[in-house]
Amino acid sequence: MRDVTQIFHKLSERFAEKIVRLETQNVDPWIEVESTSIALVGFFLRDEADLLFRMLNCITAVDYPPSKIPDETNDWGRLELIYHLTSLDYGSRLVLKVVLPRWKDNVPGRLPEVPTVSPVWPTATWHEREIFDLMGVYFVGHPDLRRILCPEDWEGHPLRKDYEMPREYHGIPLK
Amino acid sequence: MAKQQSILPAEQWESFDIQTEELLVNMGPQHPSTHGVLRLVLRTRGETVLELTPFIGYLHRCAEKIGENVSAQQWIPYTDRLDYLAAMNMNLGWALTVEKLLGMTVPERGRHLRVALVELDRIASHLVAVGTYALDLGNFTPFMYCFREREKILNLFEQISGARLTFSFIVAGGVRADAPAGWVEACREFLDQLPTTLSQVHHLLSTNAIFVRRTAGIGVLTKELAIGYGCSGPVLRASGVQWDLRRHGEPIYTSLYEDYHFEIAAPNPSGRYPPAEELPLPPPEAVVGDCWHRYFVRMYEIHQAAKLVRQALEKYEDSGGPVGSPIKHTHKLPKGEAYLETECPRGQMGFFVVGRDSPVPWRVRARSSSFCNLSVLPELCRGAFIADVPAILGSLDIVLGEVDR
Numbered sequence: 090m091r092d093v094t095q096i097f098h099k100l101s102e103r104f105a106e107k108i109v110r111l112e113t114q115n116v117d118p119w120i121e122v123e124s125t126s127i128a129l130v131g132f133f134l135r136d137e138a139d140l141l142f143r144m145l146n147c148i149t150a151v152d153y154p155p156s157k158i159p160d161e162t163n164d165w166g167r168l169e170l171i172y173h174l175t176s177l178d179y180g181s182r183l184v185l186k187v188v189l190p191r192w193k194d195n196v197p198g199r200l201p202e203v204p205t206v207s208p209v210w211p212t213a214t215w216h217e218r219e220i221f222d223l224m225g226v227y228f229v230g231h232p233d234l235r236r237i238l239c240p241e242d243w244e245g246h247p248l249r250k251d252y253e254m255p256r257e258y259h260g261i262p263l264k
Numbered sequence: 265m266a267k268q269q270s271i272l273p274a275e276q277w278e279s280f281d282i283q284t285e286e287l288l289v290n291m292g293p294q295h296p297s298t299h300g301v302l303r304l305v306l307r308t309r310g311e312t313v314l315e316l317t318p319f320i321g322y323l324h325r326c327a328e329k330i331g332e333n334v335s336a337q338q339w340i341p342y343t344d345r346l347d348y349l350a351a352m353n354m355n356l357g358w359a360l361t362v363e364k365l366l367g368m369t370v371p372e373r374g375r376h377l378r379v380a381l382v383e384l385d386r387i388a389s390h391l392v393a394v395g396t397y398a399l400d401l402g403n404f405t406p407f408m409y410c411f412r413e414r415e416k417i418l419n420l421f422e423q424i425s426g427a428r429l430t431f432s433f434i435v436a437g438g439v440r441a442d443a444p445a446g447w448v449e450a451c452r453e454f455l456d457q458l459p460t461t462l463s464q465v466h467h468l469l470s471t472n473a474i475f476v477r478r479t480a481g482i483g484v485l486t487k488e489l490a491i492g493y494g495c496s497g498p499v500l501r502a503s504g505v506q507w508d509l510r511r512h513g514e515p516i517y518t519s520l521y522e523d524y525h526f527e528i529a530a531p532n533p534s535g536r537y538p539p540a541e542e543l544p545l546p547p548p549e550a551v552v553g554d555c556w557h558r559y560f561v562r563m564y565e566i567h568q569a570a571k572l573v574r575q576a577l578e579k580y581e582d583s584g585g586p587v588g589s590p591i592k593h594t595h596k597l598p599k600g601e602a603y604l605e606t607e608c609p610r611g612q613m614g615f616f617v618v619g620r621d622s623p624v625p626w627r628v629r630a631r632s633s634s635f636c637n638l639s640v641l642p643e644l645c646r647g648a649f650i651a652d653v654p655a656i657l658g659s660l661d662i663v664l665g666e667v668d669r
Contacts, residue, residue, distance in 0.1 A: 115363060116602045120366045146605060147631035149616050173603055173614070175630075177491060180512050184603070195526065214493030215639040223328075238321040238668060247329060 093118045097139065103133060112186075119171070119184035124203045125199065127172075127187050129229075131209035135184070142183055144176040145210035148217065149173075149199040150224040154191065154250045166191045168201060188261065189226065198229040205233060223248040286314065289650065294324050299396060302638075304657075308650060316645040316653070318638060323668035331628025335593045336362045336617065337436060339628065344430035344587060346613075346630060347666040349392050352385035352421075353608040355434035361434035361615040364516050366591070366600035373580060374438040374561040374588035379520055380451070380576035381424075381434065387458075388417040389609035390562040390569075393661040397559060398469055399659040401478045406468045413461050417455050423447055436595075438588015448577050455570050462544070467562065470544045470560060479548035479556040483644045487553070493643070494636035497611025502557040503531035509607035516517055519605055524575050529564040531557055537564055547638030554660035562661070565609075594623050610634050610661060614659035630669055634662040 095112040097120050107130070109121040119233055122130050148170060155166035157158040170183040174193055193199040200221075205228040207213040217228045218237040226244030228234055236243060277437040292303040301322035309316040331339045336358075343610065344359045356378060363370070370378070395410030418428045424443050425433040431468040469475045485495070490503040500507060508528040510521045535546045535557070543564065550556040572613050597619030605614040612631025618627040637660045644656050 111425045115600050116367075119601075145494055147603070147614050147616065147629070149603075149627070149629040149631075151618055169603070171603075173616075173617070177507050182514070206277065210494065211492045212636050212639060215635065236321075239322040240321070247326065 090177060093120070093181070095184065096120070096183060099137075099140075100130065100133070104130060109188075117184050121184045121186045121188065124170075124187045124189055127170075127185070128204040128206050128209060130185070131172075131206045135209055140176060141178045142176045142181075143210075144175040144177055145206070145212050145216075146173040146175055147171075148206075148220060149255075150220045150226060152191070152224060152248065152250045168192075168224065170203065170220070170226065172206070172250075193227075196224060200225050202227045202229050204229050205231040222246070225249060267552050268617075285309075291653070293319075299658075301661065302662075302664055302667070304641075304653070305652065306475050306645075306650065308522060310629055311548055311649050313645050313648050313650060313653060317640055320635075320638070320664070320667050323664045325669065327626050327630060327669040331625060333624065335623040336597060336625055337593050339625075340432045340435050341430065343615075343630075345665055346434055346632070346669060347389075347608060347610060347634070347663045349663055350389040350431055350609045351429060351431050352383050352391075352434060353382045353606065354613065355431060356382050357604070357606040357608065357613045358615050359434050359436045360516055361524070361604040361617050362591075362597070364514075364604050365597055365600055365617055366595075367394045368437065368591075370438050370588040371586050373442075373583045373585050375520055376583060377443065377587055378434055378577050379524070380573050380580060381421075381439075381620070383572040383576065384417050384420065386565050386569045386609045387573070388414045390566050391417075394465065394469070394559065394561050394566075394608070397658040397661070400473070400654045401475060403468065403472070403475060406465050409464055409468075409513060411460060418655060420447070420451055420454060422532070423450065428552065429636070435590040437591040438586070440590060442587050443580075448581060451573065455574060458570055458665060459541075462563070465562065466544050470563065471547065476556060478547060478560075478655055479659065480547055480561060481551050482652050483648065483659060484551050485553040485640065485644060489643060490553070493640040495611070495640055496633050496636065497607065498529070498558055498610065499611060499637045499640075501528065503553040503559045504531055506530050509605060509612055513607065514604060517604065519583070520570075523579070524572055526568045526572050528566060529561045531561075540564065540567055548662040555655055559663075560635045560661040562609075575668035590633055596621055596623055597625055605631065606631060610663060610666065611637060613666075620656045630666075631667060632666045634660075634664075635664040638662050638667055 090098050100108045107123045107126040112119050134140050151169045153167050168189040168191055170187040189201040217231055219232050220225045220226050222236040222239050256262055286309050288307040293301040303319040305317045306313050327342050341355040346354050391410040391414045395407040398406040419569050422428050424447055425431040467668050485503050487503045487505055490500050507527055509568055531537055535552050589642045599621055601618045603616040605612040613633050614631030616629035620626040
């Protein structure tokens with residue numbers, strides 16, 4: 090199955106309201122999935138005989154803080170997780186999107202939570218560690234959620250838009 | 265007086281219980297066979313690796329964060345420094361991603377020049393991979409041969425772009441300049457003498473009994489594992505997956521190669537490659553997905569890339585018109601998101617860009633092929649000998665600049 094609209098309908102049949110919407114205006118069309126069911130949708134996409142999205146290429150997190158650039162879709166801050174999938178068997182590509190609050194329960198410092206997809210695609214283990222490290226998303230059920238690029242005792246999540254560089258790190262001036 | 269203990273007869277040696285303890289062995293971050301700053305912690309029992317944990321991030325330079333603070337065109341030099349052994353391929357990946365978001369196309373002459381450049385860089389990159397791999401396994405000569413040939417490619421790049429490693433030459437909109445007079449001839453001269461060196465390398469490595477013993481059947485990566493871990497490029501193809509983005513990628517990328525002829529370098533289930541000019545046959549010990557095949561896929565790709573460069577030079581000369589011109593730094597990126605993967609020497613390098621009606625992208629993401637290829641290392645090394653760890657790591661051919669970004 091190559092057409093994103095067909096895939097969207099197939100997913101909607103199976104997961105009903107958990108599949109939020111289909112966006113076709115973008116260069117790469119995407120399907121938005123409710124955050125709690127991303128792993129289940131992942132298993133379905135990987136194993137269903139006419140989908141077989143066995144490769145997870147990339148997970149990207151994008152931060153939209155509640156501020157400077159007002160636009161109609163930006164309802165006061167959100168984080169987006171974008172999953173790029175490939176089916177080697179059918180040569181098709183798919184983009185999934187999950188929208189999260191920037192902080193859990195809107196309490197700054199409490200990381201937003203989303204189920205891990207590492208049981209579906211083992212490559213997600215490292216991608217999710219990277220997102221946890223740089224963007225501050227907590228992946229529930231992840232086998233080994235540690236920082237990966239920054240040192241273990243680094244504070245904050247550097248790719249967040251409101252991140253402020255610390256003045257020093259173990260006596261090394263950073264500014 | 266205690267009776268003196270006699271040495272056990274040979275047939276009882278195996279039953280003699282030697283006390284072995286688990287031992288943590290640290291490799292790196294400065295280790296000659298890690299090709300950069302990578303730290304591996306091995307939990308070993310005797311000579312066997314029970315568990316391997318990679319630690320990365322020593323070369324993290326905040327490339328993605330920088331990308332959010334400079335315009336799309338200004339980020340080109342930063343892509344050079346991701347995979348610094350294949351900077352042309354990195355430039356092309358980012359340039360195409362921006363072009364995809366903008367909905368641009370590049371004139372035909374520029375397209376063929378781009379193919380010639382990235383395929384030349386693929387040869388250069390694979391020569392480093394093969395040469396240093398031989399060095400890891402204690403074979404010094406091929407390293408010198410490979411670097412001698414690579415040097416010639418770098419000279420060609422210097423003639424056209426002025427730089428030897430960090431070119432910033434392929435940019436969104438086209439390439440920075442047309443090739444200087446005599447450049448195409450110089451390329452052809454290089455290609456004419458390349459097969460001699462390649463056959464020497466084949467003699468020294470592909471069929472060399474010691475090299476085969478060190479690589480054949482070592483670190484076997486199954487198809488399922490390779491796909492599950494997002495491996496790509498030669499690592500994926502060596503496991504027998506017929507997948508090459510130059511043929512199976514998105515239209516904006518495959519259109520570069522649509523009228524070119526080349527074979528996808530992947531062994532079939534019996535370990536045979538598509539027929540090509542006088543290449544040695546795989547040794548009987550080699551198993552699809554092992555270190556030997558990962559090495560040989562790269563050698564095979566060098567031959568194919570050389571063919572592609574020849575075709576590209578011919579088409580470049582035949583096509584007239586401009587080679588395209590770089591977009592301006594102030595060129596606004598429209599609202600939208602674009603993701604594109606290209607087939608770089610180390611695998612599928614993906615770039616993701618979010619535009620917001622501004623020349624500066626809202627978000628830039630680099631999906632690194634080495635990052636994913638490295639993540640499968642713990643699986644490959646479990647149960648291997650310590651001495652095989654450099655052999656397995658070398659066969660994955662990672663560049664830490666790309667892993668850590």
